[in-house]
Amino acid sequence: MIRFEGAAKRHPDGTVAVRGLDLEVPAGRTTVLVGPSGCGKTTILRMVNRMVEPTAGRVLLDGTDVAALPAAGLRRGIGYVIQQAGLFPHRRVIDNVATVPRLLGWDRRRARARAAELLELVGLPPETARRYPAQLSGGQQQRVGVARALAADPPVLLMDEPFSAVDPLVRAGLQEELLRLQGELGKTVLFVTHDIEEAVRLGDRVVVLREHGEIAQLADPHTLLTAPADAGVAAFLGRDRGLRGLGLRPADSVPLTGLDPAPTPDLDLGRRIPYGGWELALDPSGRPEHWTRGAERHPVPVFVPSRDSLRAALDAALLAPSGHAVAVDAEGRAVGTASRAAVVEALAAANGTGTGAPTPEQVPHAGR
Amino acid sequence: MNWLGWLHDFLADPAHRSGPDSIVHRLLEHLAFSAEALGLSALVALPLGLLIGYSGRGLFLVTAVAGVARALPTLGLVTLAVLLAGVGDTAVLLPLTALAAPPMLVAAAEGVRGTDPDVRDAARGIGLTHPQTLLRVCVPAAAPTLLAGVRTASVQVIATATVAAYVGLGGLGRYVIDGLATRNYPTTVGGALLVVLLAVGVQLLFALLIRLAAPPGARSSPRTRARRTGGPSEDPATVPASPPALVKEVP
Structure with a gap:
């Protein structure tokens, strides 16, 4: 657990970055600091690993004042991911990831084995290990950055706008990946972003900051979106709060079209169901494998109606090359599909009057 | 007689084949002397430059030294050293060392200062000490700049060591100075050509080293990379392929 007790930062020239923050960051959960640029959110984050020393107050990590710990040792025990990944350009990906274990005195073989595990964990193919950072795309570099932060299995992860520099589609993929990782690992994550949508999507708790690191509201995403503390927070949340609220509405209102023909679980081979030009390939147990058209193959974006949000259904419909989101049950078996039009209709209904309901044309990367 | 003929005479001279005035001996003399001056200079200039570049303190010193060095008359410095310290190799070594220092100091400071601030921040943030x-992190990143500085210094020292034959130093400069003194033009031309070849050879060697020091993939400029980062994904691994888990259960 991280606790800020009146932590303040005043620069030598007298300007105040953070006036005095009291905040508890619970263990095992994701806490997101969000606010406009210059609100001191990065300064707050950097106080935890002593990249910034508070000029007043203190920061406690599991009850110990971090100022009492040696900086380098403290940092080796805290994962740190920054916006531009900050990978070492002259080192191969595998050695970038192995940096902290090596600093902790692991031998090279063990550190590399651990690094290889992590590359797999963050979804990078094994051949990436031997590449150099400049040979990777921005999204891949960020994945390596996350792998490097996790290498020594630190209980705490500090993430400073880690996904801000990648394009929206890649960012969505990285966010999903982080949610999956966090579901598996249960780290204490302190995440900084200026993007309220990202905050709501990733955070168990969201801290909305205004100038000088003052807390405007601290709430779970649902409360934040439905009951902003004041006009300032509401303005920061933005006018299209309806769309962001989609992330919190269930997807079971989306009308599904049954699969044609009805699933026959005893078939040995998979099945292919045509959807205008595209075919949905299912494996023998009825799980979607991919969308195909000729030699083209694409992953199948899916949603679970009983568990996922409208937002997930919309994303699945927008990302599917055929324009059909595939609904699956808890075991991953396809139970039906929903066209973009069907999802948009459900959105309009959920939004009451239907104003603000997005059409595919208004959403970036709506695709075909 | 044309210069090709002079060159033939120079190479055919038995004195240039073996003995203390042989080409091989003079070349080794020249190299050893230059290397000594460079080594001494590097020992002082590189650590100092690295520290200045890393800390950001004393950069004005680097700028000043670089400016003064550019204005220094090479021959004058060598002559002054001999006048002050008397004829001898040590007396010449000092000005050569002084000449080699500024390019290396500047390159070391600038190279380290030019390290991507995000990379430095990340290095500190994950627990590397200063x-x-x-x-x-900084030295490997600065390696190409650093080597370029050493290259400049090397060529400068090799060239100046030639002139230093004027005050009694050995090496290839002997041919040039002695040839001129005795109006033996073949020797002068041959010596001059050897110095040029040596300088070019050293340049090529460093060009190769600098290429090797740059990490693969880094040849595309940072600007190109930034554009790629902002562009559409060309990377299938980053396209979500797993079931979207876009929402978190709200407690």
Whole structure:
């Protein structure tokens, strides 16, 4: 657990970055600091690993004042991911990831084995290990950055706008990946972003900051979106709060079209169901494998109606090359599909009057 | 007689085949002397430059030294050293060392200062100490700039060592100076050509080293990379392929 007790930062020239923050960051959960640029959110984050020393107050990590710990040792025990990944350009990906274990005195073989595990964990193919950072795309570099932060299995992860520099589609993929990782690992994550949508999507708790690191509201995403503390927070949340609220509405209102023909679980081979030009390939147990058209193959974006949000259904419909989101049950078996039009209709209904309901044309990367 | 004929005479001279005035001996003399001056200079200039570049303190000193060095008359410095310290190799070594220092000092400082600030921040943030950050991150990143500085210094020292034959130093400069003194033009031309070849050879060697020091993939400029980062994904691994888990259960 991280606790800020009146932590303040005043620069030598007298300007105040953070006036005095009291905040508890619970263990095992994701806490997101969000606010406009210059609100001191990065300064707050950097106080935890002593990249910034508070000029007043203190920061406690599991009850110990971090100022009492040696900086380098403290940092080796805290994962740190920054916006531009900050990978070492002259080192191969595998050695970038192995940096902290090596600093902790692991031998090279063990550190590399651990690094290889992590590359797999963050979804990078094994051949990436031997590449150099400049040979990777921005999204891949960020994945390596996350792998490097996790290498020594630190209980705490500090993430400073880690996904801000990648394009929206890649960012969505990285966010999903982080949610999956966090579901598996249960780290204490302190995440900084200026993007309220990202905050709501990733955070168990969201801290909305205004100038000088003052807390405007601290709430779970649902409360934040439905009951902003004041006009300032509401303005920061933005006018299209309806769309962001989609992330919190269930997807079971989306009308599904049954699969044609009805699933026959005893078939040995998979099945292919045509959807205008595209075919949905299912494996023998009825799980979607991919969308195909000729030699083209694409992953199948899916949603679970009983568990996922409208937002997930919309994303699945927008990302599917055929324009059909595939609904699956808890075991991953396809139970039906929903066209973009069907999802948009459900959105309009959920939004009451239907104003603000997005059409595919208004959403970036709506695709075909 | 044309210069090709002179060159033939120079190479055919038995004195240039073996003995203390042989080409091989003079070449080795020249190299040894230049290397000594460079080594001494590097020992002082490189650590100082690295520290200045890393700390950002004393950069004005680097700028000043670089400016003064550009204005220094090479021959004058060598003559002054001999006048002050008397004829001898040590007396010449000092000005050569002084000449080699500024390019290396500037390159070391600028190279380290030019390390991507995000990379330095990340290095510190994941727990590298200051010395570790400097030696394991900044120095490798600065290696191409650093080597370019050493290259400039080397060529300068090799050239100046030639002139230093004027005050009694050995090496290839002997041919040039002695040839001129005795109006033996073949020797002068041959010596001059050897110096040029040596300088070009050293340049090529460093060009190769600098290429090797740059990490693969880094040849595309940072600007190109930034554009790629902002562009559409060309990377299938980053396109979500797993079931979207876009929402978190709200407690």
